[in-house]
Amino acid sequence: MLPPVDEVLSQKEIENLIEIYPRSIVLESIRNIINKNRQAIVNIKTEEECEKFSLTMEKVIEETIKNVKDEYALSLKKVINATGTVIHTNLGRSLISEKIKDEIWTAASRYSNLEYDLEKGERGSRYVHLTDMIKRLTGAEDVLVVNNNAAAVMLVLSTMAKGGEAIVSRGELVEVGGSFRIPSIMELSGADLVEVGATNKTHLKDYENAITEETKVLMKVHTSNYRIMGFTESISVGELVKLGKKHNLPVIEDLGSGVFIDLSKYGLDYEPTVLDSVKRGADIVTFSGDKMLGGAQAGIIVGKKEYISAMKKNQMTRALRVDKLTICALEATLRMYLDEKNAIENIPTLKMITMSMEELERKANSLYTEIEKLNLDAEIHIEDCLSQVGGGSMPLETMKSKAIAITPQNMNVSRLERKLRLSDSHIIARVYDDKYILDVRTIFEDEFKDVVDELKKAFV
Ligand SMILES: *Cc1c(COP(=O)(O)O)cnc(C)c1O
Numbered sequence: 048m049l050p051p052v053d054e055v056l057s058q059k060e061i062e063n064l065i066e067i068y069p070r071s072i073v074l075e076s077i078r079n080i081i082n083k084n085r086q087a088i089v090n091i092k093t094e095e096e097c098e099k100f101s102l103t104m105e106k107v108i109e110e111t112i113k114n115v116k117d118e119y120a121l122s123l124k125k126v127i128n129a130t131g132t133v134i135h136t137n138l139g140r141s142l143i144s145e146k147i148k149d150e151i152w153t154a155a156s157r158y159s160n161l162e163y164d165l166e167k168g169e170r171g172s173r174y175v176h177l178t179d180m181i182k183r184l185t186g187a188e189d190v191l192v193v194n195n196n197a198a199a200v201m202l203v204l205s206t207m208a209k210g211g212e213a214i215v216s217r218g219e220l221v222e223v224g225g226s227f228r229i230p231s232i233m234e235l236s237g238a239d240l241v242e243v244g245a246t247n248k249t250h251l252k253d254y255e256n257a258i259t260e261e262t263k264v265l266m267k268v269h270t271s272n273y274r275i276m277g278f279t280e281s282i283s284v285g286e287l288v289k290l291g292k293k294h295n296l297p298v299i300e301d302l303g304s305g306v307f308i309d310l311s312k313y314g315l316d317y318e319p320t321v322l323d324s325v326k327r328g329a330d331i332v333t334f335s336g337d338k339m340l341g342g343a344q345a346g347i348i349v350g351k352k353e354y355i356s357a358m359k360k361n362q363m364t365r366a367l368r369v370d371k372l373t374i375c376a377l378e379a380t381l382r383m384y385l386d387e388k389n390a391i392e393n394i395p396t397l398k399m400i401t402m403s404m405e406e407l408e409r410k411a412n413s414l415y416t417e418i419e420k421l422n423l424d425a426e427i428h429i430e431d432c433l434s435q436v437g438g439g440s441m442p443l444e445t446m447k448s449k450a451i452a453i454t455p456q457n458m459n460v461s462r463l464e465r466k467l468r469l470s471d472s473h474i475i476a477r478v479y480d481d482k483y484i485l486d487v488r489t490i491f492e493d494e495f496k497d498v499v500d501e502l503k504k505a506f507v
Contacts, residue, residue: 048088049081050104060108068115076114080107127494129476131448131486133399134338134438138475141337141438142395147379154375161371174359176374177347180381184307185321187332187349191358192377193367196335199346200229200301201236202367203331204264206358207297208238211263216249216281217242219268229268229301238263251282251290258294265291267300267329269319284319288328297330297354304438305334305347307384308391313401315436316444321349330354336373338438341396342380343373399488400436404447410487411449417499418451423506426454434488452482455506466505472497 055061055077065073084102091097128138143151153159164171174191181190193199204213213233220229220242233240239261243253254265265287284300291298302324311317318339324332331354336345346367348355358364383390391397411429418427430452433445455463460481467474467483472494477484490498 049084049102050107052077052081055104055107055111058104058108061111064112064115068119072118073111073115076111076118077107080110080114124473126473126475127498128489129474129485131432131434131450131488132437133396133434133489134436136438140344141341143343143376144380144383144393144395146393147376150379151372151375154371159371173368173371173374177378180378181347181349184381184384185325185349187325189350189352189355191348191355192369193346193348193364194369195344196303196333196346197232198367199333199348201232202358202361202363203299203333203348204233204236204238205363206361207299207354208236208263210237212239212241212259212261213264213266214241214243214254214257214262215266215268216244218244218246218249218281219270249281251286254282254287254290258296262296265296265298267298269300269302284324284329285327298328299331300324300329302332302334304338305336305340307340308387308397315400325349336377339396340380341394343376345369345373345377400446402488407449407487410492411451414485414487414495414498415451417495418502421499421503423502424456425506426456428452432484432486434486448486448488450487451485454482463505467501470501470504472501474498474501
């Protein structure tokens, strides 16, 4: 009643499968299927049940192919982001530009001068590669790049405020994107946190009154993902720098998102750029490599040479060190900033954030036309929607966008959402008001075909 394993193995489809996938996985899969069914046969009690039971060769082949593919697939999979949230922390934050794929592949697959000084023919430092580019773009004296911005803040405080106090405005001590809590990072760094002001208001005199013998640094955190609305007051980095000078204390600014271009030119809210913070005299500025900068995960520290040199000597730096693929992706991404137009056009994060309404309309019309052709049992419209910048960057910043809204007629919308999420293309989209919303801003045009194919399958 059950096909023998050898017979299954000799089937053409299975032979083809073994050419692509490891034989051991195919064999294991066939055995599992047969054993599972053997168990089912043992449990058969009536003749009627026995008649109904049949495990055909076709069924074994079909199940084997499916199981082997599932078994061999990587856990980290490509998904289609139809949420419209550009810097989506759960979906991998910023995307690397296709323009730099050759550079990244070379760095990954060949030896490099990662820690080798070609001029001297001796050991060098991995940190030199990014220094010139970042100095040029930010005007800072020196640079250090670590694993991520949380690590950057920890290293900065551990180097500059360990065993002493760091003064921060209470209103800025907020949770940034779930896992980054400034108070916890401070505790790990060995600095004592002194909170000043009320949640919605902090005056310069609040900082000044808190300064004691123990004070090591004044700190400002850019609360981009949480703006206390209404009657608020916070101290600018310029004012803090003046106060720092008076008391001989360094000022640290955690910018979170590293903006290099004044985005107000492109219709977004003004966000302070790294260059602004450096110009206004912040001694140390930290920011992420994979938020608005649009590069790879990293924490970038820029500022005064004396502090950066001390950080390089901190043993913690060794544990936070940045990988060669990151160095390559960051350097090649930053190089695009030498020409602003090039950066906006070729860095995916910037391109998506500054996408024009005409472009969004064109994309929406094109996707709508293809979906319409399927004659799905659903109501389908092009709708206005709002996309988000995301990633703890400009949280209140929403951008007008266009979406395809689908209301299935004979299926629950959450069932549709689940089907598409678990489909081979893994489409991640929002459900709002019983409508399935595909925001075209974050869907690449070469993904439209997959969206259409999966929708077709989901409705049969
Ligand atoms: C995002 C953010 C961080 C954490 O940065 P990661 O690169 O995610 O570690 C720290 N501070 C602020 C203000 C942020 O917005």
